[in-house]
Amino acid sequence: MATRRSSSKWKRHIIVQLQHRDRHQKLHFEGLILSYNQLLTKSDIVQLWRDKCDPHLPSAPSLSPEPVNVTKLQIRHQEKLNKLHQANGELAQEVFELSKHRKRKEVELQATQSRLSELEVKLGELEAKRGRLQARIDELEKANHGVKEEYDTLQQLYRAQWEQLRKKEVEGSELIQNMIDIKAQAAEDLNYLNEKLKRIKQKNLEKDLAVVSTVPIAMNTDVFRQVQELSTEESRHQETKSFKPFRNLRSASLSLSTQPRFLQSFKGLLRKRSSPSFSDFDCSPTSFRSVARVPARVRHSLEAHDGEVNAVKFSPNSRLLATGGSDRTVKLWDIVGGMLQKLKTLEGSNDGVTSIEFDPSGLQLLAGSYDNTARLWSLKDCELKCTLSGHSAKVTAAKFKFYYREAVTGSHDRTIRIWDLNNIACIKLISVPSRCSDIVCLDYFIISGHSDKKIRLWDSRAGMKSNEISLQGKVTSLDINSDRTQLLSCSRDDLLNVTDLRMNEIRQELRAEGFKCGADWTKAIFSPDGRYAIAGSSDGVLYVWDTLTGQLETSLVGQHRSSINAVSWSLSGEYVASVDRTKMANLWTDC
Known part of the structure; x- marks a missing residue:
């Protein structure tokens, strides 16, 4: 199994x-x-x-x-044989083409391999170089870290030293002002003492004259005539010296004695009184103020620039006129016999000029521009000294500060910048709620006008707003009188306002039928004595108001055919200059 x-x-x-x-x-x-x-x-x-x-x-x-069927098989076999021969030829041709292509590819492969070997060698070299550079970068970063720490330490020290310097400058200015006040008080005290000596001598002289007038004498006509002539001459001499108590010598001379001794005493007394003394000179400080003359006609008219003219300003000595336009230039004009003669062209701006300001010495000129900068030129050699850049929009106003070597600029980027002209650096930035159209500088304050219909007062030391005034239209310009107590503003509601800075309230509203503010940069100004205000209208007419009464003084029609952008009144009170949108500049006088 x-x-x-x-x-x-x-x-x-x-x-x-x-x-x-x-x-x-x-x-x-x-x-x-x-x-x-x-x-x-x-x-x-x-x-x-x-x-x-x-x-x-x-x-x-x-x-x-x-x-x-043998015949069919032969035909079919022959067809197959022909197709095989044709295919064999095509395959041979294709083999030939592929052989050529293979050879080309082999050549390209060899070139690529050689190039690849070269690039591998170069890559090795670059890797080695990169390693060396990386080591160098690590060393530089370590060194840079040490330098940065040192720089931060120096920057902190610099800021501390700068703050101390600013405090010292403020203290120095206050000390200078105190010294000026002390000297003024000393001069007043000295004048008071001199006046006191005058009054004592006057009383003594009156006592002597009273004693002489009590002696009874006989009148001698010749002696009386001589004494009268002498007293008249002395009276004229005293009147030229504005010494009023001796104007009564003529009446007192009627009772003089004919004795030669009294006459000689009186002559000696007059000679002694007529000799100059220190009290005859005024040592108190005086302030010179020009009396403005209302313009009446155009003295000279010309095309000042190749485009719209935006700004115009007289120099402090009233002999030089500066204009700025959209052709990126500032032109200086010499005033000779009431005519404008071109003196120099200041170049360097990358866009149109918006504002012009001379420094108090008349040796420097500051201009704002549409290219977001302000530029400072020296008028000694007409060379550009520096460019103040930092704003992100056009600079609408550029002004010198009152005490220091500083400038202030206002811009549409909603900032106000304070510049140190020695170090060419912005030392303070003030952010404002609206676009700034114009500014005015006081001792320690800055006043700015804005598109939101507000005028604001800023403390330049702290950079904080201290006050504000509301208007009914966009503010286009600001100006301040020579006493620095009244502020003139122009706004788009076709109204000029005079504001009392002491009371912080509008004192006068200046308006006129036909006056229209033509642009957001239309300028209105005070006369040198502050008695008048002047502004140009959109139809080319110049309007002048009385600032005390608020009434229109006159309206002037000249060569302007378009809106007047700016006006300037010379400090001598003799000339007024106006510029418009069609290249024209007019020089006005009172006769």
Whole structure:
């Protein structure tokens, strides 16, 4: 039983192995068997063809029992042969093309490999260089860190020293002002003492004259005439010296004695009194103020610039006129015989000029520009000294500060900047709620006009707002009188306001039928004595108001045919200059 099981087991194993071989080997020989069968068929066809062509040749045994059409087989064979030849030619051409392409690729591959080797060498060099540079960067960063720490320390020290310097400057200015006040008080005290000495001498002289007048004497005509002439001459002399108590000497001389001794005494007394003394000179400080003359006609008119003229300003000595326009230049004009003669052109601005300001000495000129900067020129050599850059919008006003070597600029970027002209640096930034159109500088305060219809007063030392005045229109310009007590503002509601800075209230409203503010930068100014205010209208007419009464003084029609942008009144009170949008500048006088 065990023998049968073992024999059947190996038989089954053999059968399984044979089936497995048949399954796997049949796949490899199926193509061969098919090709062999086709070859047998072709062999039969060839044998038949040979038998037909040459019947004497021995025929091979037929492999196919079915009859074959030899002609069709020949045609089919020929077609296949032609197709094989055509395919062979195409394959040969393709092989040729592929061979050429392979050669080109081999050349490119060799070039690429050489380039790659070069780049690998260069990459190695660059890696080494990068390592050296990285080490250098690490060294520089360490050195930079040390320098930065030193810089921060120096910056803190600089700020502390700068604050001390500012405090010392303020203290120095206060000391100077105190010295000026002390000297003024000393001069007043000295004048009082001199006047006291005058009064004492006057009383003594009156006593002497009273004693002389009580002596009874006989009249002598010749002596009386001589004494009268002498007293008249002395009286005129005293009148020229504004010494009023001696105007009565003539009446007192009528009772003088004819005796030579009294006459000689009186002559000696007069000679002694007529000699000059220290009290005859005025030592008190005086302030000179020009009396403005209302303009009446155009003395000279010309095209000042190649485009719109935005600003005009007289120099402190009233002999020089500066104009600024959209042609990026500031022009200086000499006033000779009431005529404007071009003197110099100041260049350097990258855009149109918006404002012009002379310093009190008349040796420097500051101008704001549409290119977000302000520029300072020296008028000694007409060279650009510095550019104050930092604003992000156009600079509408640039003014010198009152006491220090500082300037103040206002801009449409809603900031006011205070500049140190020695170090060419911004030392204080004041953020304002609205676009700034114009500014005015006082001792320690800055007054600014804005597009939100407000005038604001700022403490320049603390950078804080101390007061505010509301108007009915956008503020276009500000100006302050010579006493620094009255503020003139022009606004887009066609109104000029005179504000009393001491009372912080509007004192006068200046309006006129026909006056229209032509632009957001139209300028209105005081006369040098503060008696008048002047502004140009959009129709080219110049209006002059009396600031005391608030009434219109006159309206002037000149050569302007468009809106007047700015006006300036010379400190001598003799000339008024006006500029407009059509390149024109007019010089006005009172006759």
